[in-house]
Amino acid sequence: MRWLKFFFRKSAIEKELNSEIRFHLDSVTQEKIDAGLPPEEARRLTMLEFGGAEQVKEECRYAHRLAFVETTLANLKAAVRFMRKSPGFSIAIILTLALGIGANSAVFSAIDAILLRPLPYPNAGELVVLHQYNRASKDSSRPIAPVRLEEWNKYNSAFQAIAGSYTQDLSETSGTVPERLAEADVTPRFLQVLGVAPELGRDFTPAEERFGGPSAVLISDRFWRRRFHADANVLGKRIRIESSSVPIVGVLPASFQFPDKDIDLWWPVPMDAPIAQNRAYTWFTGIGRMKPGITLAQARADLDTVQARLGRQFPQTDKDLAARIQSLKETIVAGSRRSLWILFGSVTLLLLIACTNIAALLLSRITERAHEISIRYSLGAGRGSIIGQFLTEALVLALAGSVVGLAVAAAGVRVFHSLAKALPRVEEITLDWRLALYTLCCAILATALCGLVPALIASRRSISSTLASHGRTQVSARASLQWTLVGVQVALAVTLLVGAGLLLRSFQELGRVSPGFDPNHVLTLRISGNYGETNDQKKMFQRMKNTVGALATVPGVESAAISATVPGAGSGFPIEIKAAGSAVSPSRKITADEKVVYGAYFETMRIPLLAGNTCKKDTLWTTAVVNRSFAETYFPNQTAIGHHLQITSFDAKPEIVGVVGDARENGLNHPAVPTFYWCSSNADPSPYFLLRVRGDPMKLANALRREIHRIEPSRSVFEMMPLSERLSESNAENRFRTLLLALFALTAISLAAIGLYGTLSYLVARRNREIGLRMALGALPSQIRARFLAQGAGVALLGCVAGLVIAAALSRLLAGMLYEVSRLDPLTYIAVATGVLVLAAAAAALPAGRAAHLDPMQILRHE
Amino acid sequence: MKPNDLVQGTLSLLILRILSLEPMHGWALSQRLKQMSKDVLQVGPGSLYPALHKLEQEGWVTAEWLTSETKRRVKFYSLTKEGRRQLNAQTADWKRLSGAISAIVIPARG
């Protein structure tokens, strides 16, 4: 490949050319001088005879330059000609590549946007999320008390600033119907920590952040466009939150989505308000910006010191408290990390399968082109140029495939956008130059994979000349490579199939599990409320009691209840409990999942009452109900009823009044744990209302809205949907993932089957003569058929075994997602193996049958 | 050497030589060339007719429209006097050059 040398030695070539021509001219001049001419005359004549020396040099340079361009152009033209000759073949390859490359690019763009790129805040690596937790009682992380957050901010040395936020839903009442808005209540320094400035207007002033100062809100870009139609004069306009009128002082940019993407407005919390001084309150999720260069470990150590000092200063409340810090990005993306990488692995596997298929198809064309190749050799072409030609053909196919693949990738990105509920940061997934670059790399990789092996084999001089002169010969050497490719495809397909099979079995098992409650015919809804109301517990209790009572009277409603979490989709909230009295040995620590319910919860959810009574309707925080696991674990030899529990982190001693059956409150795939139900309505100003209805839950939607408007005209109703729909939504990501994997697996096995069919067909065609001879010598058709079948089935078997082994090794990755199914579940593995072998047999049967039906007379006559 | 180059280069010589045997039209000329060289020399219409036109322009060949046996009008070429002189000169050239080349390429024995 001389053109390579040309690139690297351009200046050297130039120098050499000059000196070569100079040598010639000097020699001719010398010749003339020797013949008697004076030197200048000799020189002049020489130059005249030679003609334009520069032109000659240009032609020489051209000769070298032309080589590269000429070769590439010729290769490209030949590649296009080759493609047009067999359009079906080429289109099939291009489409296959488009699918493989496009899907790969789409998933890569998701991984890039979600996992790899930093969050869209300046120096996002410095941002961390803060919580407090109780070391002694090993409670889960809780929001931070306002006064403590201010102390952390003041006394630390590792942070630029610490702020905090919490969210609640409110009604905006300046319109005809109250509109629910999502509000974020923020501490001072909030925008400073995140490093974002309003796109219109300004941040809050210190006066607005003080207790008793003027009120102000910042609104989101979305709310601004929706309500005010992007009016540039929105600053100073007022909105009506609950019963107070507040002016808008700024609009935040559309890209700002903290603490989450649905927030409509930001309200400053006065940290000097009397009520904010209570150290036991848990209000704020902290957000802090570490100083540049500070690591997470250093920040943790620093806050530990600060909190330890606070613990000494305020032993009663702070002694056992500690700070919990996590990087902001981690909290957002950690949950999807595994799914995304598994998805990426699957699409890459698929691309590999497609490439091996294409390589096999290209290989099967070699015999047809042997003549062409041998001619090129006889014309003096080097092996390198022939390899170059084949690679160019593969490159042209790959480039065409990746151009179409970009369209597939665009569709894929749109699919991701529609999954906004299941994945974080999906709005950041875009088609940009990084994606195009990645697609190009995929194309090059595909070229190498698809084209290299056929190119190397086809360009073997010995093979091409043999084939060209004999036309049809035994091609067993190449066939073994093709069979290897088929075997690899089968192995990869089996791996994907086993993965999909395990996930499907998991779903099947989940479907058989009894949730312990009945989610059907239950309607859920929420009514707006804000945290300010929790100051007056009595008033809040009254409101809840009235609301539940009123809802229960709507015709069609059988029973009504309140719950802080959604049954079947809750997140576990383990807390530590002590049992008062000597009933349970003091050294036994009780850990239970905490739930807060009110009203006819157990009746509504059809959770059976096993002993005692359900919640009393008229008391708050004084009674509790436990489930069977709790009773059996902690009160094995006696009744739990009547005992008082001491909740370590809360100042209450509820009495156990009943025992109910186990329910999978945290999801079907989480078996029931000891659970303890507070009887209270006041955990959340906007809890979930659960209504058991007759018939279709949504039929009562309007009636319920009217009733709620009657008793609470200033509040809005939202998130009204059947419980079953809510539960299936929470499963959506799981289902999508399983579906996708199944789709891949099916595509993979189809590709493998086609590869098997193609290779065997080609083999049968090439060995026509041999088959004819055999039959003429007495072999039975069934024997011929059996021979070919065995060959195909044998390869499939080997591939299958290899695939099962790889699957067993990789199933580790799925371990966390499988429910009640072992990752080495024999049923799945056997089913996949059987299915694949049957399919392989079918794919092999057709060409084998064709072989058996050959007419020996016909074949031999053509010799 | 590409096989066609040599034939291209000596095409005018070959045409003059064949026309010196008898006048004929283009197609017959290419057939005669093929036959006389035992199929070694083959010239397509893409090269033949441009060459014939050039010879016509130089005045070494003239053309005439005749009606052939099959009642079709065909262009017949024949050699002019000047053409005959050219033929002799180019034949001498050919002998000289090809002889010299052969001497180099096929060294004389002994």
Add this chain to the structure above:
Amino acid sequence: MPLEKSELLQGTLDMLILKIVALGPVHGYGISHRIRQISKDVLQVQQGSLYPALHRLERRGWLEATWGQSENGREAKFYKLSAKGRRQLATEESNWQRLAGAITLIMQTAE
């Protein structure tokens, strides 16, 4: 001295170059000199076509070039025949014989 004009049959330059080089490593000037010498001045290579041809043959891998000392002590670029070039020369020679033979046949046939 008269201006050099091309005195060569079209398409034979490559073959002649290869043949001369086959006799032993030689530089460009040496090739044109040798051709004139052996053919007793009958064949004359136009220098403007010689060097592009040499570079073309080198690009195609039929000639290999090295720098060495010429007879007068100066540095010059010497060409030698590669294995591929040897094969190519054989092909060209057989082609030449076939074609030249056919042309001669036509020139000599009476009818």
